[in-house]
Amino acid sequence: MAEVLVYVDHVDGAVRKPTLELLTLARRVGEPVAVALGAGAEATAAVLAEHGAVKVLTADAPEFADYLVVPKVDALQAAYAAVSPVAVLVPSSAEGKEIAARLAVRIGSGIITDAIDLEAGDEGPVATQAAFAASFTTKSRVSKGTPVITVKPNSAPVEAAPAAGAVEALAVTFGALATGTKVVSRTPRESTGRPELTEAAIVVSGGRGVNGAENFHLIEELADSLGAAVGASRAAVDAGWYPHTNQVGQTGKSVSPQLYIATGISGAIQHRAGMQTSKTIVAINKDAEAPIFDLVDYGVVGDLFEVVPQLTGEIKAR
Numbered sequence: 001m002a003e004v005l006v007y008v009d010h011v012d013g014a015v016r017k018p019t020l021e022l023l024t025l026a027r028r029v030g031e032p033v034a035v036a037l038g039a040g041a042e043a044t045a046a047v048l049a050e051h052g053a054v055k056v057l058t059a060d061a062p063e064f065a066d067y068l069v070v071p072k073v074d075a076l077q078a079a080y081a082a083v084s085p086v087a088v089l090v091p092s093s094a095e096g097k098e099i100a101a102r103l104a105v106r107i108g109s110g111i112i113t114d115a116i117d118l119e120a121g122d123e124g125p126v127a128t129q130a131a132f133a134a135s136f137t138t139k140s141r142v143s144k145g146t147p148v149i150t151v152k153p154n155s156a157p158v159e160a161a162p163a164a165g166a167v168e169a170l171a172v173t174f175g176a177l178a179t180g181t182k183v184v185s186r187t188p189r190e191s192t193g194r195p196e197l198t199e200a201a202i203v204v205s206g207g208r209g210v211n212g213a214e215n216f217h218l219i220e221e222l223a224d225s226l227g228a229a230v231g232a233s234r235a236a237v238d239a240g241w242y243p244h245t246n247q248v249g250q251t252g253k254s255v256s257p258q259l260y261i262a263t264g265i266s267g268a269i270q271h272r273a274g275m276q277t278s279k280t281i282v283a284i285n286k287d288a289e290a291p292i293f294d295l296v297d298y299g300v301v302g303d304l305f306e307v308v309p310q311l312t313g314e315i316k317a318r
């Protein structure tokens with residue numbers, strides 16, 4: 001059976017959820033061969049095997065941590081040469097997209113970014129993307145070379161599918177560019193204990209209706225009752241009520257959770273662009289005419305200062 005390369009996003013051996021989602025999609029078009037790089041690469045093998053990886057190619061070298069993406073591209077290219085896959089799947093993170101783009105150029109093939117679905121086709125894998133603020137979906141296929149496809153988090157379920165997961169060392173020769181950009185320092189962000197916005201299964205966002213940084217604790221409490229990430233509209237971010245790293249939308253992050261709760265957000269097109277592919281959308285807004293209600297699965301017309309604490313209390317009581 002044809003093999004599909006899956007680039008593994010992990011932190012010291014802990015595999016991040018978007019990679020497990022990639023394995024679900026990879027199994028639709030072939031047998032997943034995972035590529036795990038850097039410290040803890042071998043420790044990823046067990047969980048990757050549980051989710052369908054027939055093989056796990058691993059490599060560790062200081063270059064992966066000390067330099068930006070090029071060493072990882074060198075390694076992925078080595079895996080590509082060893083496997084001759086029918087597709088290469090990479091998570092749609094900022095780093096993933098850079099790795100994918102560089103690999104596609106090197107192997108002379110086409111790239112599809114931010115896919116939200118993947119299926120087998122007669123002439124190769126077919127990817128679905130959301131276009132024009134998710135008003136349309138398009139299906140595309142790479143017609144030249146092996147498709148390199150980045151997939152948005154939360155686009156596929158995580159499925160158990162036990163496979164061999166045989167670990168093999170990958171021989172990597174770093175090119176001259178590998179050490180071109182050195183990492184001089186890393187500053188870990190202060191942890192909120194909440195899931196990463198783009199990977200969270202549930203996102204609760206606050207907008208101008210929250211009416212001040214001092215009220216955002218209402219959004220955070222609702223988020224915490226659901227194990228959700230916190231998002232914000234640009235209006236809330238521009239007002240300095242919440243950090244830009246949490247902005248959802250055209251000039252912020254794109255999220256596609258199972259559940260998106262928009263509170264005090266009108267639903268401007270630029271906000272929709274970042275959340276419209278969410279599976280279930282709920283809005284709490286005191287204006288029944290707010291455009292967000294055109295988009296929702298469930299809408300609550302009401303004052304968020306009354307509705308949100310009640311909702312949080314009800315969820316906590318269950």
Ligand code: FAD
Binds near residue numbers: 233236249269284304
């Ligand atoms: P508003 O539009 O002011 O809406 C506030 C809503 O809160 C209203 O519907 C109101 O009825 C409701 N409300 C008020 N009080 C309460 C209450 N007590 N209870 C319940 N509801 C209440 N925006 C983004 O979000 N993300 C982006 O990435 C982004 N990028 C942009 C890029 C460009 C180039 C441009 C031009 C704009 C961009 N915007 C973006 C801005 C966007 O156009 C909107 O201005 C913004 O989304 C509005 O934010 P909002 O919905 O919080 O505020």
